[in-house]
Amino acid sequence: MRYLNALPRALLHLPVVVGLCISVSAIIVSLYSFLVVPWIHENPVIFVIPISLSAWMFRKIGLFCCFSCLLIPVWIADAIHYHNFLLPMNIALYFVVSGISLFIAGFFVYSQRDAFDLADRAQRELGRAYYQQQRLNEIKDQFLQNVNHELRTPLTAIYGYLELLLEHNEQLDNKIRSTFLEHAMQSCDELQLLVNNVLDTMGIESEKKHIYVEELAVIDIISEVLERFDPKTLQSHRIVIDVPEYIRVLANAQYTRQILRNLLSNAFKYVPAQTTITLSARLYGDVVAPFHPSPEIEISVQDEGPGIPKDEQGLLFGQFVRLRRDTNGPVRGSGLGLYLSRQFVSLMDGRIWLESEGIPGKGCKFSFTLPCIPIPSVPAKTTKAMLDPLYSIALPTDD
Secondary structure, three states: OHHHHHHHHHHHOOOHHHHHHHHHHHHHHHHHHHHOOHHHOOOHHHHHHHHHHHHHHHHHHHHHHHHHHHHHHHHHHHHHHHOOOOOOHHHHHHHHHHHHHHHHHHHHHHHHHHHHHHHHHHHHHHHHHHHHHHHHHHHHHHHHHHHHHHHHHHHHHHHHHHHHHHHHHHHOOHHHHHHHHHHHHHHHHHHHHHHHHHHHHHHOHHHOOOOOOEEEEHHHHHHHHHHOOOHHHHHOOEEEEEOOOOOEEEEOHHHHHHHHHHHHHHHHHHOOOOOEEEEEEEEEOOOOOOOOOOOEEEEEEEOOOOOOOHHHHOOOOOOOOOOHHHHOOOOOOOOOHHHHHHHHHHHOOOOEEEEEOOOOOOOEEEEEEEEEOOOOOOOOOOOHHHHHHHHOOEOOOOO
8 A cells, every 4th residue: 555655655756847847748648548549549538648647647627637638639529530520429428428427536536635635734844743742841850850859849848957956956056947937938938939820820811801009119029029139149249230220110910020030939949149130120112112102110120140042042931851961961041031031021011122232151041021101100119228238139210
């Protein structure tokens, strides 16, 4: 069966000109045999070959053209033979029956060609579906491996600090006990962030409805997010906050905190120690844009890390996507943070993007926009003077 299908399949891969030459040659040879060769003389079975070839290679149009090219010369030859275009009844009936039989045979071949194409299309789609399934299985396995590592790290820290408190509680002073509890709570926050990311990914489609938004001071949100990080992590980098106290956005507080936490977590993971991470907020573009009639605030997280290759930047906001260099690296991740950040920003009528030259040391800049409130009605709870001594964060002076 495989070899029987080889010739018809090979005919379909021929250039159009070659296929046309084959069909025309088959028509000429069959007409010559029908009209001249004695042992084939006026046997219409010979026409099955050109009709089948034409219907197979050129579908319906090939069938009709070939049928016409055969019918007209045969009709003219018989008319010349009988000296009348109106053939005798028995000849005309034989002519009609033969023509209908040949047309049915050609239509059957044409139908087989359609079924052949449909089977090929189904086979390609099946192969594509199989590849996608394999790819999904690989992504699932990688995701489970990453999540397992991400879950184990904070759980190990929590267990370790609680075990120390349980076994050596009487030997520890209040300051050390408080330190252990703070570290355990920070590990709980990391665990909660991972669980929230996974749960939010599962339910993000059902959240595409009205969400609660309120007036938020950007500097307050940044302060709340930084409070949740380990002080050692903050002290290992030089963090610059360039956020005026008067900037307000109309957003969901939980989503905004989670976006910033995802972006900062990535920066702390991949950026070398003792480098600068800058958080900034400013008016984005023109006050009135064509597709966003209300002003927007651009909030950015910029680092001095290895950067992101340009050929992978377009995929970075996809679900379960991680850079090739990080897949087998020491730093684990679920591949959900940036995907969820994009979904959250979209729900709040904003945009998120990445700027990076892909050059180590020049880092990258993640920015997202949120609707701006030009006239604030809620005072900021945090000031630059409060942030500086608390986190040892360098703050640029206002102009």
